[in-house]
Amino acid sequence: MNVKNLEEILNRNRSYTNQGETANYIPELAYANPQQLGITVCTPRGEVISVGDCEVEFTMQSISKVVNLIVAVLDNGPEQVFSKVGMESSGEPFNSVAELETKAENKPLNPLINAGAIAVSSMIKGRDVEEQFQRVCTFLSKITGKENITLNERIYESEKLTGDRNRSLAYFMKSTGVIDTNVEEALDLYFRLCSISVTCSDLAKIGLFLSTGGKIQGEILHKNMPKAVQIALSIMLTAGLYNESGETMMKAGIPAKSGVSGGIMAAPPNEMGIGIIGPAINSKGNSAAGVKILEDLSSEYNLHVFKKKPV
Numbered sequence: 291m292n293v294k295n296l297e298e299i300l301n302r303n304r305s306y307t308n309q310g311e312t313a314n315y316i317p318e319l320a321y322a323n324p325q326q327l328g329i330t331v332c333t334p335r336g337e338v339i340s341v342g343d344c345e346v347e348f349t350m351q352s353i354s355k356v357v358n359l360i361v362a363v364l365d366n367g368p369e370q371v372f373s374k375v376g377m378e379s380s381g382e383p384f385n386s387v388a389e390l391e392t393k394a395e396n397k398p399l400n401p402l403i404n405a406g407a408i409a410v411s412s413m414i415k416g417r418d419v420e421e422q423f424q425r426v427c428t429f430l431s432k433i434t435g436k437e438n439i440t441l442n443e444r445i446y447e448s449e450k451l452t453g454d455r456n457r458s459l460a461y462f463m464k465s466t467g468v469i470d471t472n473v474e475e476a477l478d479l480y481f482r483l484c485s486i487s488v489t490c491s492d493l494a495k496i497g498l499f500l501s502t503g504g505k506i507q508g509e510i511l512h513k514n515m516p517k518a519v520q521i522a523l524s525i526m527l528t529a530g531l532y533n534e535s536g537e538t539m540m541k542a543g544i545p546a547k548s549g550v551s552g553g554i555m556a557a558p559p560n561e562m563g564i565g566i567i568g569p570a571i572n573s574k575g576n577s578a579a580g581v582k583i584l585e586d587l588s589s590e591y592n593l594h595v596f597k598k599k600p601v
């Protein structure tokens with residue numbers, strides 16, 4: 291792998307930024323530059339290669355759902371978490387209201403759609419929202435090696451102000467017993483987690499952590515970490531890109547998670563961590579150029595999980 295190679299992949303896919311738009315249902319997200327495009331790759335051997343607009347910060351949005359899930363699984367065990375949230379891909383938009391009532395016994399279909407992630411947030415341990423949030427930040431800090439994990443206040447306020455769809459999902463889940471804690475607190479934690487600032491290289495480090503089975507600088511910090519990571523990767527593979535997950539699974543074949551700010555975090559097992567930013571998103575809510583870059587990275591570096599690797 292080298293810089294030139296990655297630059298070529300980035301440039302080859304640049305025109306796809308014109309096939310998307312920045313998210314505007316959270317008004318503050320609309321101000322991102324739709325032409326921005328960057329890739330960072332981290333390998334287990336310690337190489338870090340960044341190309342394009344990698345230094346720009348953006349919010350994690352739905353990529354935080356993966357970290358959220360791992361913390362909740364470590365806190366409660368998988369049985370407890372999956373007694374409230376399903377394991378199936380949805381085939382519907384990430385904020386679908388209808389499927390919550392009509393599918394899977396009132397359980398949100400999986401932890402990576404909005405309803406599922408709000409339910410998972412309610413299970414994170416802590417005295418109050420601040421402590422819950424700080425526990426997730428501490429974990430993120432260990433993974434990324436960044437001392438300060440910060441929240442983008444403008445985006446957070448914008449999310450809260452316009453988050454009525456998420457509120458309706460959460461209150462519905464309270465009525466069916468999926469959420470049995472304070473709904474507003476679960477939502478507040480969810481909004482905060484979505485508003486955490488990151489760069490491409492932070493995403494690549496999260497990807498590397500997952501790709502190496504949950505190791506942080508060669509160490510496993512919790513005995514249940516490998517299991518939690520295995521769960522997260524499985525759900526990323528089947529549901530990480532919402533109703534574009536099947537196509538991405540077939541074409542790129544890499545466990546990945548997208549967010550509406552245009553980030554994609556990907557974790558081809560044992561290979562590398564990948565962070566991509568491209569704020570112009572397609573109709574499914576995924577970075578328009580980002581998904582194409584993921585496909586190209588997969589074919590360039592043989593990353594598809596079902597591609598026969600040379601022995």
Ligand SMILES: NC(=O)CC[C@H](N)C(=O)O
Nearest residue numbers: 351352384484549550575
């Ligand atoms: N797909 C996403 O990134 C959605 C996250 C966003 N904060 C929302 O709740 O709608």
